[in-house]
Amino acid sequence: MFHVKNNIVAGLALVVLFTASAAFAKSKHEASKETAASAPVSAPVKDGVELADDSAEAIKLRSGPGDPVAGKTKAELCTGCHGEEGISIEGLAPKLAGQYGKYIAKQLRNFQSGTRTHQIMSAIAATISDDDLADIAAYFASRPKMKGNGSDNKLGKELFLHGDMSRMMVACVNCHGVNGKGKSPVNSVFPVIGGQQKDYLRGQLINFRAGDRSNSPGGIMNIITQKLTDAELEGLADYISGL
Numbered sequence: 001m002f003h004v005k006n007n008i009v010a011g012l013a014l015v016v017l018f019t020a021s022a023a024f025a026k027s028k029h030e031a032s033k034e035t036a037a038s039a040p041v042s043a044p045v046k047d048g049v050e051l052a053d054d055s056a057e058a059i060k061l062r063s064g065p066g067d068p069v070a071g072k073t074k075a076e077l078c079t080g081c082h083g084e085e086g087i088s089i090e091g092l093a094p095k096l097a098g099q100y101g102k103y104i105a106k107q108l109r110n111f112q113s114g115t116r117t118h119q120i121m122s123a124i125a126a127t128i129s130d131d132d133l134a135d136i137a138a139y140f141a142s143r144p145k146m147k148g149n150g151s152d153n154k155l156g157k158e159l160f161l162h163g164d165m166s167r168m169m170v171a172c173v174n175c176h177g178v179n180g181k182g183k184s185p186v187n188s189v190f191p192v193i194g195g196q197q198k199d200y201l202r203g204q205l206i207n208f209r210a211g212d213r214s215n216s217p218g219g220i221m222n223i224i225t226q227k228l229t230d231a232e233l234e235g236l237a238d239y240i241s242g243l
């Protein structure tokens with residue numbers, strides 16, 4: 001119990017830190033924009049699309065250290081399930097398009113070491129060398145970012161954007177960013193979840209809640225999902241997959 005409480009405090013401290021720095025960055029940004037009297041500050045995310053997301057610079061930053069060109073050939077092992085462009089068709093296989101290269105690499109290493117387990121992925125990851133892993137990750141990261149078809153699930157939207165402070169439930173947006181597209185091209189700790197497969201999202205949230213997946217830093221996702229009801233979990237999977 002004490003351990004869990006400590007984690008909650010650590011988690012909240014993390015969030016406050018990120019939110020505060022984001023607010024600071026925003027206010028500085030807004031101030032300079034106002035003097036320049038240019039386009040509205042919220043324009044890049046207004047229509048649910050971050051225009052800068054797939055700019056050459058953003059792609060380069062999020063791809064990580066691997067070589068995406070070499071990675072394309074090596075990724076042939078993976079495209080049967082994850083799609084040629086990182087857009088999977090089967091709902092339980094996650095999309096990898098536009099995901100952070102370093103996050104993809106971390107998951108593969110977690111599958112290799114057994115910190116995350118899945119019958120198929122653990123077996124596949126075991127066969128990949130370190131160099132190939134970085135290149136394949138860079139290839140999928142360099143694809144246009146995954147995107148959903150829209151959903152206005154009210155319950156999911158409310159929790160995603162505002163959390164529920166009466167239950168100390170932190171809003172997902174604080175860590176996963178606007179539209180679940182991640183914090184910034186250089187922050188690979190928080191994965192892209194907006195536009196991800198609904199079945200996969202539901203599965204991961206259930207796994208985190210049950211403790212079957214426990215590879216998030218400080219067990220933060222285990223703590224966050226612990227208080228979610230089935231209906232809330234479903235609402236979140238529905239809303240986030242639509243982003």
Ligand code: HEC
Pocket residue numbers: 075077078079080081082092093094103104105107108117118120121124128136137191203
């Ligand atoms: C036979 C189908 C199949 C193949 C082939 C396959 N995967 Fe997967 N992959 C899956 C499934 C299913 C999951 C979901 C695992 C889970 O539920 O935990 C997954 C999960 C992942 C994840 C975790 C993504 C996330 O968002 O956390 C990564 C990364 C990944 N695969 C990379 C690869 C790479 C790289 C290859 C090729 C070397 C590959 N996969 C080949 C089916 C496959």
Ligand code: HEC
Pocket residue numbers: 011014015094106159160170171172173174175176189190191192193201204205215216217220221224236
């Ligand atoms: C304090 C930060 C934080 C908050 C708040 C947070 N997450 Fe996460 N989440 C993470 C981190 C870090 C990971 C990456 C775990 C890893 O490295 O394996 C993650 C991973 C995930 C994943 C797995 C993604 C994948 O591709 O497998 C899902 C799904 C997810 N979060 C959903 C949510 C939802 C829904 C909420 C809100 C109810 C939420 N998160 C709130 C930090 C956070």
